[in-house]
Amino acid sequence: MKHILTVLIALMFLFLVACEGPAGPQGPQGPAGVNAGFVYFEGFKDSLRCGTCHTPDNDTAKFLLARRLEYESAGHQEGTAWARGINSTTCASCHITEGYIEMAKGNYASQATKAYNNGTPPGCFTCHSPHAKGDFSLRKTDAINVKSFVAGAADLQFNVGASNTCVTCHRTRETSPMSPIPDPTKTAATDSIVITSNRFYPHYGVQGQILMGKGGFEFAGYTYPSSFHKTLAEGKNIQCADCHMAKPTVVVEGKPAAGGHTLKIGYLASSTATSRTMYVAGCRASGCHTDITSNTMTEANFLNYRSAQKDVEKGLDSLRTLLVNKGWLNPSTNLANASTSAPLVIKPAYKAGALFNFFFLEHEGSHGIHNTKYAKALLDASIAELNKP
Incomplete structure (x- = not known):
């Protein structure tokens, strides 16, 4: 009896499938998906949208332009540091952005073994990878x-x-x-x-x-x-940044001179200055050097x-x-x-x-x-x- 019941159920299923009618007309197109129309480039974080970052509001919130201007005063930006890595198979991983990126990916054991004839100077995208990470976290922080x-x-x-x-x-x-x-x-x-x-x-x-x-x-x-x-x-x-990227950034004659992304502690306080002023805001902020009562001191006092x-x-x-x-x-x-x-x-x-x-x-x-x-x-x-x- 159980076997007969199983056969009957199978026959009913086949009958229903065989009696399925032709497909109906195509329905109206549904609304566009949330990511429709966006092109995602190789290496970009999934679902990352250009407008999320590239808007005046976000630029103001992240101070991107300000940080770029600060970095223009950094020693890392100077041509001598960059030139050291051009056409070099031993220096590119730190003196050329492309070399650093490849090293950070693990494509080189430590330093680069490839020469970059037209490499890019170290810049924002050397230390940060916003398109791949979707934020401004550091590219490489492992031990x-x-x-x-x-x-x-x-x-x-x-x-x-x-x-x-x-x-x-x-x-x-x-x-x-x-x-x-x-x-x-x-x-x-x-x-x-x-x-x-x-x-x-x-x-x-x-x-x-x-x-x-x-x-x-x-x-x-x-x-x-x-x-x-x-x-x-x-x-x-x-952290290194506590002293070398202290805030607020010092501005001299309309140009960032110390702190922030200048990465500098010593700077010339004017175009006519002959000795540096030392920006020690980071030393004070750490809570260790309580005997330092000002954010700046002369180079002579700093050395002593x-x-x-x-x-x-x-x-x-x-x-x-x-x-x-x-x-x-x-x-x-x-x-x-x-x-x-x-x-x-x-x-x-x-x-x-x-x-x-x-x-x-x-x-x-x-x-x-x-x-x-x-x-x-x-x-x-x-x-x-x-x-x-």
Whole structure:
């Protein structure tokens, strides 16, 4: 009985399908979809509309034009920084926008290996990707591996939030690494290092390492403390932007001069000024430097503040004199006194760490302000070792 019932149901279904009439006339066209008429380009965020951002109201809310004008005063915008990356397979990932984008996508392990003949200078779309992300968040904020160029010293894993964007480039350059590298264990009188290049350093942009108290040549038998800036950075309680992009932006003679997207702290307060004014609003805003009572101070007072930069400058001068007197540093070029035809041989080899530290701190450019204690410890140890017989 159950089988007969199943057969009857199947026959009824076939009958109903067979009796379906012809299709009726086409109904009226429905309303256009919410995204009708929009063309989405490759790489653009889905459902992103031009008018969402490209309207006077949104531009005013985001201050896009103001930030672009600020950036025109930034050192990153200058032609010398851009020119360094043109036709270069080792510098394009930081000095050319296209190279940075490819590196951020993971198409290069670290630095670019492709030359860009007509590359774009670093600009808004270097750090930001509004069309792909749909907002002005930073393009690359993942943790950065900063390569060490001291034998036996571990690489630095830098992970300080938004500051990772800065340290993507303000770090040692992994392509075309310096060779040989200094080794703290080569202390025997017969140990030698043969330097054949006058560029005995990994890169100019080592700010990330200095901030975190890493990357210098640490002679045995000394301590290497760090300033409180490192503690704040480790806890992600301070970012590069806190000091270098302080608000409000300083305007001089109708042009942005410091703060904001100028990325500058020092500036000339007038067209006739002969020394810089330092914009320290970020230092005050952090709540740390309560003894700073104004958003600006003279460059002289800034250098002498808590004797930090002054002491580091004195240490660099003393170390430079020792290196010149030993014939290791060319006083005219301020580079290592070495070439392939006239190599610089240093015995014992570990003392080459003093030359490395000079370049490490001199090229970093902050005069120790990022991490005064670490900078001073490296200088003191280097000077002490060179003064040994």
